[in-house]
Amino acid sequence: MCSSEDKDIKSKLMQLECYFTWGLEKEAVDLDNLVQRLLDSIRLPTGKVRSFNFLAYVKYMQGCNEDALAYLKQAEDYAKKDHEDDFEKWVLVTYGNYAWLYYHMGDISKAQDFLSKIEDICKNIPSASRYSAPLSIVDGEKGWCYLRFARKYYNEAIVYFQKALEQEPDDPEWNKGYAMALYRTESFDIISMEESLALKQLKHAMELNPEDAHIVVLLGLKLIFLKQRDEGMKLIEKALTLAPDEPYVTRYVAMGLRNAGCEDESIKLLKRALEKMPNSAFLHHQISLCYRNKIFKLQPWLRRPFIEMSIEHLQKALELKHFFVHAQLDLAKMYALSKDFQKAEELFQKACEMPNTCEEDIAMKHRCYGDFLFKNKQSEVLAIKQYKAGLSCRKETHDKDRCLQQLERIAKRRIGRYPKDGEAYGLLGLVHQHRKQEMLAVECFEKALLNDPGNEDYLSALCELRLKLE
The missing domain is CATH 1.25.40.10 (Tetratricopeptide repeat domain)
Known part of the structure; x- marks a missing residue:
């Protein structure tokens, strides 16, 4: 032609x-x-x-x-x-x-x-x-x-x-x-x-x-x-x-x-x-969540069989749907619960590398990974990095709100221990900024600069906030 x-x-x-x-x-x-x-x-x-x-x-x-x-x-x-x-x-x-x-x-x-x-x-x-x-x-x-x-x-x-x-x-x-x-x-x-x-x-x-x-x-x-x-x-x-x-x-x-x-x-x-839809990733994921709920009602020494059953169904869900970010995160959590922290971290990292199918994925992935780093790996620095990454989600979701809550708790605890912690005031300023609490944010970034003079991030945030308030 x-x-x-x-x-x-x-x-x-x-x-x-x-x-x-x-x-x-x-x-x-x-x-x-x-x-x-x-x-x-x-x-x-x-x-x-x-x-x-x-x-x-x-x-x-x-x-x-x-x-x-x-x-x-x-x-x-x-x-x-x-x-x-x-x-x-x-x-x-x-x-x-x-x-x-x-x-x-x-x-x-x-x-x-x-x-x-x-x-x-x-x-x-x-x-x-x-x-x-x-x-x-x-x-x-x-x-x-x-x-x-x-x-x-x-x-x-x-x-x-x-x-x-x-x-x-x-x-x-x-x-x-x-x-x-x-x-x-x-x-x-x-x-x-x-x-x-x-x-x-x-x-x-x-x-x-x-x-x-x-x-x-x-x-x-x-x-x-x-x-x-x-x-x-x-x-x-x-x-x-x-x-x-x-x-x-x-x-x-x-x-x-x-x-x-x-x-x-x-x-x-x-x-x-499942008998009628044996290849449904959704059904396998839902069964795994039921076992997860049962786990938290049991004493620690009785949990192992249910953890294994949950993992089995999550793995099957991921076989059937390769980019199933919810199942990937839940599988990582199950390995963390079983104390296999290395495997859990690998899975969290893999989940964060998955393409985002919607805006909400951003906050969800980074919040879950941050919780793992904070609670299981006792790495506050790495957890903060993940929680801050979760704030790039443009929608107001439960996961984004939990990222803000965690950053606020960390910042307030650090300030309580050391009132001249400039980074902690910077974190608190970021939290107030995302919550549209501009006056509180300005106050926190000013305190951050008092304890960390010349910090470009805090200066930039203050400039943006003052322009907004004018």
Whole structure:
């Protein structure tokens, strides 16, 4: 094909709304784990079109184009079966994926065929352009794509669910996706019931579909997190009644039971779910957390078997999902608990080297490593370095707040021992600066300079704070 023809078809393809144009970066996710999650999701009674579309795209990213074509065929078949009345709208994303895939396979004729099909569909849709249409179905599917791909895309998911809801405010599927996206983005945030957008949206989604066990269980977990334990537990029990054999529901019910201190019941449910989803890194991680909770209820001489079982499940979780930072950190903590400090430190360092899938990872990794260095290695200097690194997280999270608390404790203890400790005053100034307590920060940095004249860091911080206060 000559360059002008290639440029022409590429221009047309770029106008499509499909997985190939949504800017997904394969470096942001463990593709093998994503394939497993998508295969597990096919068991669910709904959402098969999006699952097969997604599988096709992931298979393309893995270089398996024939598998990708087979999955697109299934996506098209389910669009006909499950959405017969709106087939042309539901198949737009699938046809876009087809066109791009055939283009990458070098079959320009078939790519052009699907471009023509898309063009014919768009002619019958008001406000559509030549190759795309402003449909809630497309925005909603885009939202689900971002929500399921990786944590770094959760905010994009929120945007596109909101767009879908502007067109169909009471659509249960878009309301559910929006609620789940808000729930996940709030997972690490310091937030009250009044401030929680996820709580409000979960309640609204449940009003629209009170029998959706996924929404019921997430609302229950959110209420438990917000200290409404009794109300939350009732919803968790209801979710299990609604879908007793649904692994996705079971795992969140089990999480709620663990948070409520019922580890044995949680393990039983998780192992039942594991029989249906043996390659779920999430389930192995949750089982490990149950054993961890049990450990802290036992006398030290009774802990060893549970530590070993927790380690076994964490290692399996990491085999299944290589960049599972939570499991990596929890495995490091288990080795620290077993007094294997060398292995623990290696794992903490490896976790800190993992790519951040979201902003919250920064504070979490450095806070956990700092705690280990402070408590287990008795290295205050190295711990301070990690806690300060955790403050580079731009969001206000529980882990970032704990970094600030630890730095404050260290600084105050040092000042109590030696009132002329300039570094300690500098640390305290940094804490106040991050808490937006500018006057207290200025006072601390001035004391730091009195005891450490000429320190450029303290001078720079003071200059910045005074400019802010003017």
